[in-house]
Every structure is written in C-alpha cells, then in structure tokens.
Amino acid sequence: MSIVFHEEKKIFHLYNEKISYIMMVLKNGHMGQLYFGKRIHDREDFSYLVENYSRPMGSYVFEGEKDLSLEHVKLEYGVYGSSDYRQPAVEVLQENGSCISDFQYQNFSIEAGKPKLEGLPATYTEDDKEAETLIITLKDNLTGLVLKLCYTIFSEKGIIARNAHFCNTGKESLCLTTAMSLCLDLPDYDYEWIQFSGAWARERYPKVRRLEQGIQSVGSMRGHSSHEHNPFVILKRPHTDEFHGEAIGFSLIYSGNFLAQAEVDTHGTTRMLMGIHPFGFKWKMEAGETFQTPEAVMVYTDEGLNDMSQIFHKLYQKRLARGYWRDKTRPILINNWEATYFDFTEERIVEIAGKAKECGVELFVLDDGWFGKRSSDRAGLGDWVANKDRLPNGISGLADKVSRLGMKFGLWFEPEMVNKDSDLYRKHPDWILQTPGRKNSHGRFQYVLDFSRKEVVDAIFSMMDELLSNAKISYIKWDMNRSITECFSTALPADRQGEVFHRYILGVYDLYERLTSKFPEVLFESCASGGGRFDPGILYYAPQGWASDDSDAVERLKIQYGTSYCYPISSIGSHVSVSPNHQINRSTPLYTRANVAYFGTFGYELDLNKLTQEEQEQVKEQISFMKKYRELLQYGTFYRLSSPFESNITAWMTVSEDRKTAIVGWYRVMNQVNGCYTRLRLQGLQEELEYEIEGSGRSLYGDELMNLGLLTSDPTSGQPEEGEFPGCDFDSRIYILRAKK
Ligand code: GLA
Secondary structure, X not given: OEEEEEOOOOEEEEEOOOEEEEEEEOOXXXXXXXXXXXXXXXXXXXXXXXXXXXXXXXXXXXXXXXXXXXXXXXXXXXXXXXXXXXXXXXXXXXXXXXXXXXXXXXXXXXXXXXXXXOOOOOOOOOOHHHEEEEEEEEEEOOOOEEEEEEEXXXXXXXXXXXXXXXXXXXXXXXXXXXXXXXXXEEOOOOOEEEEEEEEOOEEEEEEEEEXXXXXXXXXXXXXXXXXXXXXXXXXXXXXXOOOOEOEEEEEEEOOXXXXXXXXXXXXXXXXXXXXXXXXXXXXXXXXXOEEEOOEEEEEEEOXXXXXXXXXXXXXXXXXXXXXXXXOOOOOOEEEOHHHHOOOOOHHHHHHHHHHHHHHOOOEEEXXXXXXXXXXXXXXXOOOOOEOOOOOOOHHHHHHHHHHHOOOEEEEEEOXXXXXXXXXXXXXXHHHEOOOOOOOOOOEOOEEEXXXXXXXXXXXXXXXXHHHHHHOOOOEEEEOOOOOOOOOOOOOOOHHHHXXXXXXXXXXXXXXXXXXXXHOOOOEEEXXXXXXXXXXXXXXXXXXXXXXXXXXXXXXXXXXXXXXXXXXXXXXXXXXXXXXXXXXOOOOOOHHHHHHHHOOOOOXXXXXXXXXXXXXXXXXXXXXXXXXXXXXXXXXXXXXXXXXXXXXXXXXXXXXXXXXXXXXXXXXXXXXXXXXXXXXXXXXXXXOOOEEEEOOOOEEEEHHHHHHHOEEOOOOOOOOOOOOOOOOOOOEEEEEEEEEOO
16 A cells, blocks of 8 residues: 655655556646556556647636636535636635635645544554555645645455545634535546435435436435435445446545535536435634534445445444444344333333343343433433333343343433423423524424533433442433424524534534543444434444334344445344334244344344244244354355345355355245245355255355255146145345365
8 A cells, every 4th residue: 555646746645456546736736536446556646647739618717828627627525616617625705705716736645544533433454554645735826725635545355435625724703515525526427326225114225327417415414414315425336336347436425404416417427425415504604613524434446345344344344333343143032112112111121121131132222212201202211310210220220130140131211302391391492492482393292402512411421320330331322303494503693603513413422422431331322213214423422323224024134234335234123023013014934034134233123922832932043043143144255146136036145265165145035936046146155165955965166056056946836745845925044164174
C-alpha cells in the first residue's frame, strides 16, 4: 500500500494490490478526479486523463482561454456556481448571500493508520500498517474557509474511506448548506444502480436499475437512516453478478438523514454523492468553528458482488464494530415481546426464562413494559424505573432470579423517546423536539426527546447508569420507534435550527459512547421498529441489530439476503418466533424458522412452555446445533448462492477460514409436485479436498461441489413411498460439509 505524490504535475496516487485512486491539482487549483478502479501502474504523469476539449455552450474558467470548464472535468469535491452545473458536494452560504466558493489546493500530509473522527463513528486501524491516510488541505481565500479532504486507503482489499472537515479561519460567519462525505466523478455511466429499500417489516430489498442521464437517488429525511432506504448503494457493471465483474459499494457510516445520489450528465459521466441530506441541513460556522462530515466507505472489486460483500463484512466486523463483543460469538437469547407483549408479571417472566434455560438458552431479554406506567404504548416512556406492580422486586430482583437460573439478563430501553403521560414529560415538557406555535405530531403516542441538548442526554444517561450499575444486566436492546417531525430545538437560536437533525444524532452517539465506555461488557443490540436504523453508524456502538420486526421465516429470507450485501452475519438479529407468525399469519415448520435464524445472531421470540414436548426437544437440538456452529455461522465467509428475489429457492452458505468446513442453508418457498432436478453450485471450497456431506453417507471433492454442484432434488415429491416425507411448502435443509482428514 502506498500514497505517492508526483510533485511536478501535482498528482496523488493511492494504491494497494487491488486498487488505484488517482487525483491531481487542476490548473485552477481545484482537485480533479482521474481514476478509481483496479490497480494500474504508477506513472509520473496521468494528466492526459484530464479531457477538456472546448464545447459549444461551455463556460470557461480563465479569461481569453477555452481549455478549462469545470463542467467537463471530473472533480473531487464539486462546487456549484462556477461552470460546474452538476449537484455540488459543498455549498456555503455567505453573509452577502452568495453561495459560490473556490477551494484552492494548499498542501497535503500523509499519516500512518487512520485518525479518529471526533464524536462520530468511523472505521479504525489497530496497527499503523493497516492503512495510510492522505489529508489534502484546500482553502477558499475569500471567506477563509479551510477544507480538508481525507482519504484512507487500507493495505488490503479495495477499500477507501473518506470524509471532509471544515474550519472557518475567516472573520465572517458562514453557513454550510451542503457538505457531503464523498463526491466521486466516474468517466462513464455503464452501470446498474442497486439500492436497498422497503418499509417496516420488509426492509432492505435490493432494487436494481440502469443509470440514465439525470439524477437517481435515495435518502432519508426522517431523522434516522430509515426502513425505506439504507445508506448503502452499489454501482455495478451490467454483466456483474455475484461471482464476477466490477462493482463499487458506497456505504455511509451515519444514522441520520442521508442522501446517496448518482447524476449522469450530458456527456455520460457519473457523479456519485453521499453524505448528510442537504435538505433541512444548515450548519452555522462562526469564525474559528469547525464541522466534520461523517465517513463514507467505498469498496471496489472486479470479482463480483459476493466479494464486495465479504470485504464489507470483514471491515465492519473487525474495524468498525469495537470492544468486548466484537470477536465473540453471540449468546442465544429469548425475548418475551411476541410471547407476552405488555401483559406480563414477574412470575410469568420467570416461567418463560425457566423453560428457556432448560432448553439451553443463555440470555433472557425483558422487552417493553417493565418501567413507569407502561401498560400500553400510551404511557411510561422516559421513566426508566421498574414498575413495582409488575416487578415487585425491581429489575435487580428479577435479574437476580434469572441469573440464579443460570442465565444472563437483558433489558429493553427506548432512550430517545417520551410519552406525555410520564413523570419525565410532566417535569420537562420543553425537552422534546417541537416547533413553537405548531401542532406536534406523535408517532405511537410518543414524542422525541431533544438529544441535541446535553442536559437531556445527561438525564437519560443517569437513569440508565443507575439501572446498569445496580442490576446484573448483560445486554441492552436500544429501540427507537418513530421518525422525527416538527424538528426544532427550543435551546438553539433561529439561525441554528438547521443543525438540529445532525446534533440529535450526535447526541445519540454521545449516549452510546458513554454507556459502552462505562459498561464495556454489556452487549448492545440496536433496533428501530425492527430495521429502521440498521446502519454502519450504529454498528460502531452496537455490534448487532434487530434486522426487522418481521420474524416470519419466509419474509426473513428476503430481509436477511438483502441485508447481507453490506452487513456481516454477526450483526443480523434473527429469532425463531411462533407459528402462525404474528406479522403475516403464515405457518411455517419449526425447523425452517431455525434454519433461517441460524444465519444471524439467533434466538427465540416466543414462550417455549407453549410448545409441545416434541417441539421442545427440537428446540434443544437447534440450540445445541447453534452452539456448536455459531463461530462458523457468524464469522465464516458468507456467500449468497440463490436469491429469493429471483427464485423459489433461496440458498446461502458460510465457509470456515481454512475452507475445510462449510454450512449451506437451502430454502424452498413453495413445494413443487413432481419437481425438477435441482443442483446447487457451491463456493469457497478447496477444489482438491474431499468433503463429507453429513448425514448423506457421501463424500465429494470441492471441485465437484463447486462445478457440478450439490444435488438438491427432492426424490419424494409427488409420489412418496410409504413413510417418505413428501416435502412441504416452506421447506428447508442445512447441509454440513467437512473436509476428510
Ligand atoms: C419495537 C421493536 C419490537 C419491540 C417493540 C416493543 O416495535 O421493534 O421488537 O421491542 O418495539 O414496544
């Protein structure tokens, strides 16, 4: 890995074995983008890549010359207003009303490793040899606004992490109205754009479309990254598939309002922008003040989408997630939400926990309803003290009982919210986000606490601190169940209201940081009505997230498949729930529910006492299976093999680091009478090794399994012999492959 500067032509070349990223200082002092893609030879002069023929209707930078129009060059951080007509990476409103800036190259520095981003989640290095960071300093001389563009190249794989930092060194006050984390101009538009979109209970479905002249974008203006769109998009070549071809993944490490956008201009170049959504964003910078954008990560591969995903998985597992739980397999948990909803007593909880312990579950999680006057979703949020009517021994008493059963204890919180019917709201009605004189919309009867205010975050921290310090709590489910409306902080002046959305998220990060620092061994699981804030920002604090409120196994195939494009299996919260399912009323076999949930953190969301004896025995087997294989399931190399969006069969697999053990998950949604012969071509095995397929009495070489495939036809479907299983809808199988010694 290297960052080279060619002095004469002022060209920067960042490269490792996989990629090259090349830029140069243009004739007018702006940073020009020259290349991002597969590694190429270094050379002194790449300036031939600046194509700036004069064009009709062009606007030119230098008087009397027609050789530089910003519209026709590729830029590192485009500015609107001076001959570049594309959407800008940055816009600065000045006291005289002008929005034009002119960021001139000043100098650069190179640091080993990767500097920390103050107050924001970001990827990190543990050893300086893992990455190198280039910081390019530019300045708008008229206003004194200094811009630092930071690029980290990791020593392995095609990863570049970027962010921008601003400092107002001038005298006037400035207002940032756009400040993207990345801007990347690509020389053509022969791409398909993949976004990950959906809704509550059907999050992160991949949606593919060809890039075309004009703008295509996704984003959130809801105050959280949202169920609707994820801050992750892919540009791939049209022929690229899971195993071959070029793709670039763009991921924003941020949990608030975001924009991801591709603009194809009239000459067929593509500008990618990613960062905080400019809509509703207005950040005031008095003289001397600074602003730091979130980090964006770009991953390039020419080996298909699975390779791109595996790069993200490893990076986010090992160099975004942190702390005690980062490398550990996750406890098998039981959560009482779908078992009881708000209707429980201590006795009932202990009964559920007792049976779970008997089946091998390791952690009991008490969900919503344990605090304040929370007997429904109309009251109690904000009062983080145990409801003594339900829990006469308080949280510490219940936690002791659960721990005496031999299990860990976990607790649900929704720290950012308040019901009007709560002591907290009665005491501090001004602590919510609300616009003076306007009606305030509610969501699930709750209001959003103003986390842009330190005293609000302090108060919530002290309530949570009290509980965590006095009860044996090993896990927290941090929920967030509504989007933000009437966004206004009564603590900020008029000219800083455009900062509230971002300051709110900084407050969320601050609370996470304080809690994870003080209680490093507590496992945090994020949740936002399921997957409404399943993003890399939160992953920095909470190494796992409840992927969706939809716990139906068939629905989960799509949700978990889509989620796996960016996020590691160890981060995907997945449970076995009751059948018929509570969200979609579908009945599925218990084994299929487990076969889907194994590819995640794994747990149960039901009362095991209500299962038959036979089902309870199945649950015991499932749990011992998960305990045996969870290291491989959660940390192995994951491959998507067959997509639920394209086929009746979903299949995926995970392979151990030494490529000697693999687990394949195979799922058929609808049964087929007298069905087709089917095979599944596997991935990631060693060609020359012979693998035993557990339970089949058969061993096959890696090259057989990868080239001609694993035979998955169902011999009994149609006319089963006496005693044979005819197959069923929502069927599934797990194949375990082990290399022979
Ligand atoms: C949200 C979560 C659920 C559950 C409920 C409790 O909907 O996504 O898992 O915790 O809140 O109110």
